[in-house]
Amino acid sequence: MGKKQLRAVLVGCGGISNAWLQANRQIDELEIVGLVDINPSAAEAQKEKYDLADAVTGREMEWVVEQTTPDLVFDCTIPEAHQQVAVTAMEMGCDVLGEKPLAASLASARKIVATMQKTGRTHAVMQNRRYLAGARRMQAFLRAEEIGPLTTLNADFYLGAHFGGFRDRMEHVLLLDMAIHTLDLGRMLVNASPVSVYCKEWNPAGSWYDHDASAVAIFTFDNGVVFTYRGSWCAEGLNTKWESDWRAVGTRGSVTWDGGEEFAVQVVKAGGGFLSELAERPVPHLAQDVILGGHEGQIRAFVQAILNGETPETISTDNFKSLAMVFGAIESAEKDCPVQIETLG
Ligand SMILES: NC(=O)c1ccc[n+]([C@@H]2O[C@H](COP(=O)([O-])OP(=O)(O)OC[C@H]3O[C@@H](n4cnc5c(N)ncnc54)[C@H](O)[C@@H]3O)[C@@H](O)[C@H]2O)c1
Structure with missing residues (x-):
């Protein structure tokens, strides 16, 4: 040791x-x-x-x-x-x-x-989902722009979660308690700053929650990317993973990621027709030295950053933007109109 x-x-x-x-x-x-x-x-x-x-x-x-x-x-x-x-x-x-x-x-x-x-x-x-192998593969694949520059990102989160505790009584339960993970991951994948959000929250018929447990939010980013989040903690059947189900669209192709290890990619091979001719591509595995491992990965990366005098990836001056996405979505849902996302400046 x-x-x-x-x-x-x-x-x-x-x-x-x-x-x-x-x-x-x-x-x-x-x-x-x-x-x-x-x-x-x-x-x-x-x-x-x-x-x-x-x-x-x-x-x-x-x-x-x-x-x-x-x-x-x-x-x-x-x-x-x-x-x-x-x-x-x-x-x-x-x-x-x-x-x-x-x-x-x-x-x-x-x-x-x-x-x-x-x-x-x-x-x-702590943003442990950034340190999952699938998230880092998706990030590296989008940065390589094999599907062209990113234009659109979708995340779906659907779980029938019967907690039976304080969450059943909590206001904005999905957005406050869970969505920070998905929105922070979305911001990591878009690699830009969020500008505005339009969000609708509701409590579906048959809900076992006291308050809104479903939400749809549309975020715009300062690089022009539109990121949509659809989520529910009150959806029985066809559950997504806790890491959400993702689709990214670039100018020359698309990639889906199931939040685990499953990816699918299609890129344009030949254009000119009504639908382009498409070719499948793999999403490469990661280099050995990429830090992974959920909580362990995040803590390891933080320790290395402090020892080396470097800035940790999830430094709070940057992570403020993920929290601002959550509170922006709540404000938009309450006002029923699009709102600007707060910045530190
Ligand atoms: N990253 C993840 O995946 C993940 C998962 C679950 C929870 N969390 C987060 O972790 C945090 C804790 O969640 P939890 O599920 O462990 O809650 P918990 O209620 O099980 O534990 C919180 C503990 O903090 C103690 N505590 C509260 N105020 C304190 C204070 N001022 N000083 C010292 N101790 C204090 C409580 O007595 C309790 O033992 C929350 O912010 C939650 O959102 C993150």
Whole structure:
């Protein structure tokens, strides 16, 4: 095992902290030196489960950070706590990788970004779906422009998800709790900044949710690409994958991706007729050195960026745009008209 080079305190020892603590076991340069939760037994339980005998545990992040002087804070708390955890951690001299969403509101996200600028610390967001092999293959294929420059991107997300908990009572449940993953992936594939959105939200007949669990949103980007998102957590049958079902259209062809490992490509071989003559193409596999692996991949990439003094891909100044797509869609649905997507400027 290599030498540990970065020491981290993890805050929020609930369900998702398991993905982070499992990833930590695979990353030689990383050491968890503290675990925090407002419910101290949750921190103690994770300490035991992941065999972190030397980790300091506590209910207050400030105290655990003072005891351990870590390089990093990992924020796995609920969205409403992200601003407080992020601002305090950066003011105490730590770089932060936090769970999605960046914050519970755009105002909170602005405060996190302002604290980055004031303290000179780094804050980045967990967008684990960027680190799936299929997502990186789709990204590389679109960048290579074998289908020509991208003009149109569609994502479909349809699951009949019976959570039976707080989500059944939550407003904007699909857009707030889930769509950030798909919209962030869409923004990664379009490779441009979102400009505007027109969104319709509704609760379909027969829904087991109290509020709107279906949405359709049309985004425009500053490179001219139109990205449509159609989603529902209240659709029985023919479920898509959690990663959504995708179609990208370029000037010379199209590619579909099922969110897993299945791709199909057709490009124009000969034009001139009513329908062009088409040829199939493969989507190449990735080079060995591409960082993959969901949570583990994202944490590994963040650790490397901090060690090398580089900017993490999901730095919050950029990830703000994905959050702004979510809140723009909600505002558009509430006003029933297209809206401009907020920027940091
Ligand atoms: N990336 C993904 O795929 C993914 C999946 C699930 C959840 N998440 C995100 O992870 C975050 C946590 O979700 P979860 O499912 O683990 O929730 P959870 O409720 O299971 O766990 C949250 C934990 O944080 C603790 N907590 C809350 N406020 C705190 C504070 N101020 N200080 C210290 N501890 C605090 C709670 O006591 C709880 O133990 C959310 O932002 C959620 O959106 C991401």
